[in-house]
Amino acid sequence: MKKIILSTLVLIALSACKKENTRVNETAPSSDSASVANNPEPEKAAYFNPETSPEKVGQILAQNNDTVYVTNFFATWCGPCMREIPHFKDKMQELKNKPVKFTFISLDDKSEWNGAVKKFAEENNLAAHIVLLDGQKLEPNFFKNNFKQWDGGSIPFTHIRKGDKTDETLGMMSEDMLNSKINSFLK
Numbered sequence: 001m002k003k004i005i006l007s008t009l010v011l012i013a014l015s016a017c018k019k020e021n022t023r024v025n026e027t028a029p030s031s032d033s034a035s036v037a038n039n040p041e042p043e044k045a046a047y048f049n050p051e052t053s054p055e056k057v058g059q060i061l062a063q064n065n066d067t068v069y070v071t072n073f074f075a076t077w078c079g080p081c082m083r084e085i086p087h088f089k090d091k092m093q094e095l096k097n098k099p100v101k102f103t104f105i106s107l108d109d110k111s112e113w114n115g116a117v118k119k120f121a122e123e124n125n126l127a128a129h130i131v132l133l134d135g136q137k138l139e140p141n142f143f144k145n146n147f148k149q150w151d152g153g154s155i156p157f158t159h160i161r162k163g164d165k166t167d168e169t170l171g172m173m174s175e176d177m178l179n180s181k182i183n184s185f186l187k
Contacts, residue, residue: 051113052105052131058146060103060131061159067099068185073157075107076116080172081156085124087175091182092129100182104130107155160185 052060063069072088074081085104092102104126108117113132121127143152149168150157158178160167162185169181 052133057105057131057133058142061146061161063161064163066163067101068160068162068182069101069103070182071103071105071159071161073105073107073155073159075155076112076120077108078155084156084172084174084178085126087173087178089124089126090175091178095182095186098186100186102129106130106132107135108132110134110136 060069061071070088070091072081072084074085076082088102088104092100106113106117110132117130117132121130138152143150147159147168148166150159150170154170156172158169158173158181160169160181165185167181167185169177173181
C-alpha cells in the first residue's frame with residue numbers, strides 16, 4: 001500500500017511540470033557504474049519499447065569515463081519539455097561524431113508508451129535515444145540516491161555527466177544554456 005501511495009504522489013508531482021531553472025554542480029563520483037550501449041543513428045531507428053528499471057537509470061546516470069552523458073527526463077504532456085527538445089536535437093546533430101551520448105527518459109504513463117511516446121519518438125527521430133521508465137516502480141530513495149537536487153517534483157530535468165563532474169538542471173533550458181553547459185564538459 002505504501003508503494004502505491006508513493007507512486008501516486010510521484011506521478012502527481014511530475015504532472016505539475018513546474019518551470020524552474022536551477023543548477024547544481026558536484027564533483028564527487030557516484031557509487032554506481034555500468035555501461036550504456038552506443039545509440040545508433042536516430043534517422044533510421046524504428047520505435048521500440050525499451051522499458052528500463054529504476055536501477056538501470058541509476059547506472060546510466062553513474063557513467064564515469066571520458067564520454068559526456070546527457071540524460072533528459074521528459075514527458076510528452078509537458079509543454080516545457082517539448083519546447084526544449086529541438087535544442088537537444090540540434091546539439092545531437094552538431095556533436096554526432098563527438099564522445100557525447102544523449103538519452104531521453106520518458107516519464108509518461110505506461111498507457112501512453114505505444115501512443116503519444118511512440119508518435120513523439122517517430123516524429124522527432126529519437127526512438128534510438130528514448131528509454132521508458134515506469135513511475136510505479138520507483139522506490140522512495142530513487143531521487144535521493146541519484147540526484148543532489150531533483151526530488152521528482154517537476155520536469156524537465158537534465159543530468160549531464162563526464163567523469164566525476166556533473167550538472168543538474170531543473171526546468172526548461174534555452175538553446176544557449178544547453179550549448180553552454182554541454183560545451184563546458186567538452187573543454
